[in-house]
Amino acid sequence: MSFFRKLKESISTKTEAVTTKFKEGLSKTRDAFVEKVEELILRRKKIDEDFYEELEEILIGADVGINTVMKLMDDLRAEVKKRKIEDAAALRPVLSEKLIGLLDADDEEVGLRMAPSGLTVILFVGVNGVGKTTTIGKLGYKFKQEGKKVLMAAGDTFRAGAIEQLEVWGQRVGVDVIKQQAGSDPAAVMFDAIQAAKTRNVDILLCDTAGRLQNKSNLMEELNKIYRVIQREIPDAPHEVLLVLDANTGQNALQQAKLFGDKTGVTGLVLTKLDSTAKGGIVIAIRQEMNIPVKLVGLGEKMTDLQEFDSEQFVHALFAGLVTEEEEEVESDPEVE
Incomplete structure (x- = not known):
């Protein structure tokens, strides 16, 4: 199963109202960030040094921060090399996966810490x-x-x-x-x-x-x-x-x-x-x-x-358009997984 479909399934247990709030609340970032990434993927098609440089500029422009962008770019390069990815479109789920990884920490408490009892x-x-x-x-x-x-x-x-x-x-x-x-x-x-x-x-x-x-x-x-x-x-x-x-x-x-x-x-x-x-x-x-x-x-x-x-809601809201596109592809071709 593809990353985007897994992501959608993962958040399907959460309320639709919350998913909608994240989508609506992040619409400006989605327009400025993901649409530029999409435009880059469609225009360049192949992953080369020029592609990486443009992607780097888009990430810095979205205020991801220079230090974080450098780390992310290194991770992407390593993943591209490891998986032998050449087609730029195949980088979409890899980028999404890496963003979730940057936002998560395995040992971290989710939600607000509350007193076990009392105030x-x-x-x-x-x-x-x-x-x-x-x-x-x-x-x-x-x-x-x-x-x-x-x-x-x-x-x-x-x-x-x-x-x-x-x-x-x-x-x-x-x-x-x-x-x-x-x-x-x-x-x-x-x-x-x-x-x-x-x-x-x-x-x-x-x-x-x-x-x-x-x-x-x-x-x-x-x-x-x-x-x-x-x-x-x-x-x-x-x-x-x-x-x-x-x-x-x-x-x-x-x-x-x-x-x-x-x-x-x-x-x-x-x-x-x-x-x-x-x-x-x-x-x-x-x-x-x-x-x-x-x-x-x-x-x-x-x-x-x-x-x-x-x-997961954050990244899903950013890449919501890509999830929808992928679903349409699956519906039109039942063999797509």
């Missing part, structure tokens, strides 16, 4: 404007739909309007927000939120944090202080430290990942606004460069458009 604390970090508060709101909605009892902590006490913005989301999704006045100590807000969560038997506490400070304090020191307060109250918390990144910012998102990842013990990434960028390849670049799993992706503006990341 789960999820801390959100990232610069201002990346969609941190929106992500918290949408994740709060997701957990509520699953029947969980959720609380939010307004730990970004420095940005004007940040507390109010989280409150608006709280009202929208029906989740209470623990807050203090603007300019308060964020660690004190976290302490209050944990006590409230314990008292109310809450399942999940979602904690917002500042992306920039208006005073001379060091942001990383402030985040570490929050971390220590949470750990003092719940020794195995926070269960996730999620770095929120705006996919539109491309390589800047990668730099942010390096800055926060080194200093704040990030356990997972959230990539927002994938639906509005043609450079969705940044998912692959960050996954490779940082060796931190992508946990959630923003695929649209609706409440349900925040989805748990799935490498």
Whole structure:
């Protein structure tokens, strides 16, 4: 059975609604990346050095990242040599397979880490404007739909309007927000939120944090202080430290990942606004460069458009047109396998 048909069968156990969200959310990246690859395959037909150079440019243009592209090209060359592939069209499934390999890690936990019992604390970090508060709101909605009892902590006490913005989301999704006045100590807000969560038997506490400070304090020191307060109250918390990144910012998102990842013990990434960028390849670049799993992706503006990341769904959504073409070939020729 061909790779694309196996891929489709693998995701057939997942809900059609999720598959549709990935397809729609990644349409701009698909148009910019896969269509260019297709055009290259149809135009060049044979795999030679010029073919590799053009493919390299397309991958870099999709923000897959130079280091990752170099690794991918080396892998492709080795595979082409090993399988004795000459026809460019035969490279489609090989490329798809390699992309899934770059996004996956055998020893990695899939999905968000939750406390085995009691309260789960999820801390959100990232610069201002990346969609941190929106992500918290949408994740709060997701957990509520699953029947969980959720609380939010307004730990970004420095940005004007940040507390109010989280409150608006709280009202929208029906989740209470623990807050203090603007300019308060964020660690004190976290302490209050944990006590409230314990008292109310809450399942999940979602904690917002500042992306920039208006005073001379060091942001990383402030985040570490929050971390220590949470750990003092719940020794195995926070269960996730999620770095929120705006996919539109491309390589800047990668730099942010390096800055926060080194200093704040990030356990997972959230990539927002994938639906509005043609450079969705940044998912692959960050996954490779940082060796931190992508946990959630923003695929649209609706409440349900925040989805748990799935490498097979991601690659299937990118190569959806090729899967359809192959199915048509199989239907017209029953001997094709």
